[in-house]
Amino acid sequence: MKGQALAIALIIASGVATFIMSVSTMQSLKLTQETFYEDYRFADVFASLKRAPESLQTRIREIPGVDRVETRVSAAVNIDIPDFPDPVTGNIISIPDIGESLLNKLFLREGRLTEAFRDDEVVIGEAFAGAHGFKPGDKLGVIINGRRRDLTIVGIALSPEHIYQMPPGAFFPDFERYGVMWMGRTALATAYDMKGAFNDVTLTFSSNADVNDVIERLDELLKPYGGLGAYSRKDQLSHRYLSEEFKQLEQMAAMFPVIFLGVAVFLLNVVISRVIHMQREEIAVLKAFGYSNFDIGMHFVKLVLMIVSTGVIAGITGGGRLGEWMSNIYMEFYRFPFLKYELQPEIIIIAALVSAAAAILGTLHSLRKAALLPPAQAMRPEPPATYRETLPEQLGLKRLLSQPTRMIIRHIGRRPVKSLLSVTGIAFACAIMMVGSFQGDALDFMVYVQFGLSQREDIAVTFVEPTSGRALYELQSLEGVEYGEVFRTVPARLRFRHRSYRTAIQGLKSGGDLQRLLDADLKPIDLPRSGIVLTDHLGEMLGVREGDRLTVEVLEGRRPVLTVPVAGLVSQYLGVSAYMNLSALNRLMHEGNAVSGVYLATDSRYLPGIFKKLKEMPRVAGTGIREKAIAKFYETMGETILIFTLINTLLAGIIAFGVVYNSARIALSERSRELASLRVLGFTRGEISYILLGELSIFTLAAVPLGFLIGRGMCAYIAANLKTDLYRVPLILEADTYAFAAAVVLVCACISGLIVRRKLDHLDLIAVLKAKE
Amino acid sequence: MPDNSMSNTISPEPVVFRARGVTKVYDMGEVKVHALRGLDMELYAGEMVVLLGPSGSGKSTLLNILGGLDTATSGHVSYHGRDITGAPDKELTEYRRFHVGFVFQFYNLIPSLTALENVAVVTEIALEPMDPAEALRLVGLGNRLDHFPAQLSGGEQQRVAIARAVAKNPDVLLCDEPTGALDSATGIVVLEVLERVNRELGTATVLITHNADIAGMADRVIYLSDGLISRVHRNERKKSPHELRW
Ligand SMILES: Nc1ncnc2c1ncn2[C@@H]1O[C@H](COP(=O)(O)OP(=O)(O)OP(=O)(O)O)[C@@H](O)[C@H]1O
Numbered sequence A: 001m002k003g004q005a006l007a008i009a010l011i012i013a014s015g016v017a018t019f020i021m022s023v024s025t026m027q028s029l030k031l032t033q034e035t036f037y038e039d040y041r042f043a044d045v046f047a048s049l050k051r052a053p054e055s056l057q058t059r060i061r062e063i064p065g066v067d068r069v070e071t072r073v074s075a076a077v078n079i080d081i082p083d084f085p086d087p088v089t090g091n092i093i094s095i096p097d098i099g100e101s102l103l104n105k106l107f108l109r110e111g112r113l114t115e116a117f118r119d120d121e122v123v124i125g126e127a128f129a130g131a132h133g134f135k136p137g138d139k140l141g142v143i144i145n146g147r148r149r150d151l152t153i154v155g156i157a158l159s160p161e162h163i164y165q166m167p168p169g170a171f172f173p174d175f176e177r178y179g180v181m182w183m184g185r186t187a188l189a190t191a192y193d194m195k196g197a198f199n200d201v202t203l204t205f206s207s208n209a210d211v212n213d214v215i216e217r218l219d220e221l222l223k224p225y226g227g228l229g230a231y232s233r234k235d236q237l238s239h240r241y242l243s244e245e246f247k248q249l250e251q252m253a254a255m256f257p258v259i260f261l262g263v264a265v266f267l268l269n270v271v272i273s274r275v276i277h278m279q280r281e282e283i284a285v286l287k288a289f290g291y292s293n294f295d296i297g298m299h300f301v302k303l304v305l306m307i308v309s310t311g312v313i314a315g316i317t318g319g320g321r322l323g324e325w326m327s328n329i330y331m332e333f334y335r336f337p338f339l340k341y342e343l344q345p346e347i348i349i350i351a352a353l354v355s356a357a358a359a360i361l362g363t364l365h366s367l368r369k370a371a372l373l374p375p376a377q378a379m380r381p382e383p384p385a386t387y388r389e390t391l392p393e394q395l396g397l398k399r400l401l402s403q404p405t406r407m408i409i410r411h412i413g414r415r416p417v418k419s420l421l422s423v424t425g426i427a428f429a430c431a432i433m434m435v436g437s438f439q440g441d442a443l444d445f446m447v448y449v450q451f452g453l454s455q456r457e458d459i460a461v462t463f464v465e466p467t468s469g470r471a472l473y474e475l476q477s478l479e480g481v482e483y484g485e486v487f488r489t490v491p492a493r494l495r496f497r498h499r500s501y502r503t504a505i506q507g508l509k510s511g512g513d514l515q516r517l518l519d520a521d522l523k524p525i526d527l528p529r530s531g532i533v534l535t536d537h538l539g540e541m542l543g544v545r546e547g548d549r550l551t552v553e554v555l556e557g558r559r560p561v562l563t564v565p566v567a568g569l570v571s572q573y574l575g576v577s578a579y580m581n582l583s584a585l586n587r588l589m590h591e592g593n594a595v596s597g598v599y600l601a602t603d604s605r606y607l608p609g610i611f612k613k614l615k616e617m618p619r620v621a622g623t624g625i626r627e628k629a630i631a632k633f634y635e636t637m638g639e640t641i642l643i644f645t646l647i648n649t650l651l652a653g654i655i656a657f658g659v660v661y662n663s664a665r666i667a668l669s670e671r672s673r674e675l676a677s678l679r680v681l682g683f684t685r686g687e688i689s690y691i692l693l694g695e696l697s698i699f700t701l702a703a704v705p706l707g708f709l710i711g712r713g714m715c716a717y718i719a720a721n722l723k724t725d726l727y728r729v730p731l732i733l734e735a736d737t738y739a740f741a742a743a744v745v746l747v748c749a750c751i752s753g754l755i756v757r758r759k760l761d762h763l764d765l766i767a768v769l770k771a772k773e
Numbered sequence B: 001m002p003d004n005s006m007s008n009t010i011s012p013e014p015v016v017f018r019a020r021g022v023t024k025v026y027d028m029g030e031v032k033v034h035a036l037r038g039l040d041m042e043l044y045a046g047e048m049v050v051l052l053g054p055s056g057s058g059k060s061t062l063l064n065i066l067g068g069l070d071t072a073t074s075g076h077v078s079y080h081g082r083d084i085t086g087a088p089d090k091e092l093t094e095y096r097r098f099h100v101g102f103v104f105q106f107y108n109l110i111p112s113l114t115a116l117e118n119v120a121v122v123t124e125i126a127l128e129p130m131d132p133a134e135a136l137r138l139v140g141l142g143n144r145l146d147h148f149p150a151q152l153s154g155g156e157q158q159r160v161a162i163a164r165a166v167a168k169n170p171d172v173l174l175c176d177e178p179t180g181a182l183d184s185a186t187g188i189v190v191l192e193v194l195e196r197v198n199r200e201l202g203t204a205t206v207l208i209t210h211n212a213d214i215a216g217m218a219d220r221v222i223y224l225s226d227g228l229i230s231r232v233h234r235n236e237r238k239k240s241p242h243e244l245r246w
């Protein structure tokens, strides 16, 4: 009983720990984010524009519903880091010459802010500093507006606006090749030709603001000044990606514990009903002595609650620790300046209540069956169990089977439901192992699809502003460039009925080889001559189907509002986007053959030379390197999703062990009498082990394929629900996931077998002879 | 092969068991229970011995030690001249497997095996076993071969247990209250089987009972009290079981 109680407690503990860990991590991250946003005055509305006179600020402030306004200068720059060959780009944002920013305040990790009116000082983001090992006092070459300046790093800071730092056009942060920095307003404006003007504004709402109205009015105000569309936090890059990440974590935090706790509760019921069944004689004796069903019920409920509370307490303690540990990892990953870890009492209460309720229900259900039996009948020793020949024996296999083998299969066959429950229990253990590890397979597949089938360029060069298509020839003439394809990116808000989504329309050359769109079967398709093609997930979010007419609000240039038919949906696991034929897009925009950048296929031997040339081109705003993007992808996923999954896999392993061990123990307690009798008759330890472990082996072997099925179902459920703008996880299960799950279950079976085998060595032969069946 | 007429002569048969100074102490922490206190005895080939004594006198303990199910705290037990005290588990298992047949009060049959299979489970691993069906015919169950224990009466189950015990052709048969759970008529049937096995196969038999009447069928009756042999009685004339009444 002790070992079994421990195993039950362990299962509960793992289920509860997953729950506590997931939910507390989630809540802590959100709390940290909120606190950081609040304390450092993260703005509510953001807008970029070409250039507006500073005087416009007063009119912005007059918009009803606006509380604070801060105008800024923001400059895209190239950064020159000695000994770092890859092109590095960045964004310098102005801070007031004197004092702190009004909005989006900086959290200084090291050093200080820039001194008033100094034009050679810069504060850099912590992530960027960390990636290159920069310290205050280090120097940095920055190309602003085509002119190189040497700046001294005076501080290292974090900003609520740039928790997630993404190079333009990338899916994932790249701290090495993209940096956010801050300079005094006057110095930056001078260098960027923005004296007395601004090209970026942020503001906060007052308490009674009409959110959409404020954004619309701001948009109207900025339109004549080349406004690129004001947007709220929801569309702010860092915030949006953070929210999507959180959403993803939240989904996992909701699904894993449900599955885990569910499995734990199921197993708990199986085990408890068996324990109670074995106690039926004692129950009868108690009843004969006049104990009421209620008294007996309380006795067992107390017993079960003791086991459950041991598990719950262990789960809460362990889950809390894991949650704090994981929150710290996330804090570093997301670059929060601090962490507010919090384990809310509600979660603890929920975990305890769910476990206890499940256990008590299971107990009472089994008890009811035991209590219904009149004491006299229950006290009579159970007549020898009735067995029958099993089907395979009747089919003529019997002659081949030794007596011990017949014992095994008849025992299984006698209680098919019970045997099935044991098998199902082990199968669930196998299944949650698969849930734990399937995302690794999915990631590999996503990379294969995204970077192997779809996005095949070696380098993606983005220009500062739309440029003539002739830029292609300049780049193609570089030594080592084998082939190039131009593309156009137009920021736009897509609207369908009441839904809208802010993204960019990618104009691609049809028949291109470097950027390919994939249909549902992942076959490359040709971009239709007209109409817009959406990522399937975007189509789902907007609720559009092929043929629907989409409203496209272009957020660039003369900002036309167009109606474009949806020409199709394409499969894409990473990010969301909209695609159009390049010439069709150019036509819509009333522009010649303008391009935003070029995809290049290169000979990798010439890369350093190509990078060197690209760095020298003032029009180049960013350079995406495919190889690095893949590495970043794994790094990002490794740090967020995979850690989560790893811990879950570990907990799943514990559950698997608990289940298998319990099955073995139940088998042992059911058969110890028989096995002891056989020992008396001169059977060796090995021979009786065969009977017990044979049953366990059959259960395990039957459970593995069933577990594969259940596991696949669970993974499909997760894949169907784990959908964010960042990525969608495809249901991909490689052989190694199956193999791993099976291996864990088999190892658990072996260890349980060994433990049980050791117990068999200490069977009390004499005790069984004294007792009735 | 001894028959009734020879049973009152000094037995010339070789000694099957010889126990010398056997003690068994159960250490219960605070108290020590002395189940056997330096007991000496012999069991001769082919003889039928009944062990009588009050409850707690050490009968089962003695039987279990003789059968290799338990080990003595001190003293020696030899089987055909071979010391089995302190033998390793492996040797004791082999000893039980090839040489000893057990019959217990609660039958201890394997419920998932038929009568025939319950016997076969032992003959499959024995050296020179009988045919399992024949062993069952010997105990009068030739027509119940394919019945599972649940389908047999208590007496029939006990006879299966006896068939199982004798089918390996053991040298000794150790029976601990084989009729304890049976009514007298059924008990007598079981005793007849034991008597027949002893007579026809010459298997030395030790039989524990609480029933003094049963002592009548023994060659010798050993009285145990408080862990020691208090008296040995040799029956002038063995009764056959159907002469017994209780
Ligand atoms: N496992 C044990 N632990 C402690 N004491 C024991 C154990 N087995 C037997 N005893 C004690 O040893 C003594 C002898 O027991 P044993 O079972 O040999 O008696 P018995 O003569 O067979 O009695 P009965 O006729 O009631 O079966 C008793 O006092 C008993 O309490």
Ligand SMILES: [Mg+2]
Pocket (backbone or CB within 6 Å): B059, B060, B061
């Ligand atoms: Mg006894």
